[in-house]
Amino acid sequence: MNRALRLVLVVLSLSLLTAPAHAAPWQWPLGDHRIDRAFDPPDSDYGPGHRGIDLPGRVGQTVRAVAAGRVTFAGTVAGIATITITHGTERSTYQPVRATVRVGDAVTAGQPIGRLLGGHPSCGGSTCLNLGRLRGDTYLDPAQLLATEGAYRLIDPDGPVPEPPEVASGDLPLDGPVTSAFGMRVHPVTGERRLHDGVDIGAACGTAVPTVAGGVVTHAGPRGPYGLQVEVRHGSGATSYSHLSSVTVGRGQHVAAGTTVGRVGSTGMSTGCHLHFMRLAGGRPVDPLG
Numbered sequence: 001m002n003r004a005l006r007l008v009l010v011v012l013s014l015s016l017l018t019a020p021a022h023a024a025p026w027q028w029p030l031g032d033h034r035i036d037r038a039f040d041p042p043d044s045d046y047g048p049g050h051r052g053i054d055l056p057g058r059v060g061q062t063v064r065a066v067a068a069g070r071v072t073f074a075g076t077v078a079g080i081a082t083i084t085i086t087h088g089t090e091r092s093t094y095q096p097v098r099a100t101v102r103v104g105d106a107v108t109a110g111q112p113i114g115r116l117l118g119g120h121p122s123c124g125g126s127t128c129l130n131l132g133r134l135r136g137d138t139y140l141d142p143a144q145l146l147a148t149e150g151a152y153r154l155i156d157p158d159g160p161v162p163e164p165p166e167v168a169s170g171d172l173p174l175d176g177p178v179t180s181a182f183g184m185r186v187h188p189v190t191g192e193r194r195l196h197d198g199v200d201i202g203a204a205c206g207t208a209v210p211t212v213a214g215g216v217v218t219h220a221g222p223r224g225p226y227g228l229q230v231e232v233r234h235g236s237g238a239t240s241y242s243h244l245s246s247v248t249v250g251r252g253q254h255v256a257a258g259t260t261v262g263r264v265g266s267t268g269m270s271t272g273c274h275l276h277f278m279r280l281a282g283g284r285p286v287d288p289l290g
């Protein structure tokens with residue numbers, strides 16, 4: 001090997017070693033692998049354009065870190081709740097998200113970092129996550145890094161309906177405070193000590209209740225102490241929404257994630273308007289936040 005060729009090889013291998021470490025794909029920060037609005041960066045710093053990508057979601061949905069890194073911002077930017085995570089030479093940004101992590105926290109890929117809020121101006125009337133990717137001051141297309149392997153399933157339009165995705169723990173249908181957790185407690189009405197088989201989420205009477213995932217409605221109507229209840233089966237698991245004031249779906253109906261199934265109420269054994277949300281695995285209630 002001559003000297004010049006050897007030098008070229010050394011330079012090549014050095015450049016490979018020092019290349020920015022963004023070969024690892026990003027994980028999707030929400031459950032679904034969908035993009036509502038693509039990357040369309042502005043020509044100038046202050047020009048019109050779309051600096052990230054919009055992923056459709058639901059208010060209260062868990063937002064996860066796309067890759068391992070460190071939280072370098074958690075606050076508001078121009079009135080929008082924002083999280084920034086630094087991954088080596090690049091950063092990921094998440095809006096509008098109420099942070100459950102703090103600046104300085106180290107996060108792993110897929111770790112929950114906050115909950116999705118509504119009302120991002122970029123999303124029109126619907127709820128979405130604006131995901132950004134930055135290197136220095138330059139906006140890059142996040143979609144280039146989002147893992148595509150296994151992300152899309154081609155569905156035969158004449159084939160059977162595919163199983164809907166499982167519900168991830170931590171996904172709640174509403175953004176309100178959890179006023180009573182899952183577990184043993186003294187029942188506020190009966191005074192008995194027994195299992196509280198879901199979580200209570202505080203919300204005003206009449207608030208629309210969206211499903212946390214797509215599925216099939218297996219119950220829609222009165223159910224004893226649960227009052228008006230909607231139950232949705234997702235693959236092997238299920239979720240239910242109780243004490244509703246009204247039900248807006250019917251048994252057997254296929255619903256997408258985010259479909260309104262009813263409105264918050266206080267029917268059944270309840271002391272006031274709230275949502276009793278249950279997650280079931282193998283027919284048994286499990287902690288929706290566990």
Ligand SMILES: [Zn+2]
Pocket residue numbers: 180196198199200275276277
């Ligand atoms: Zn409850």
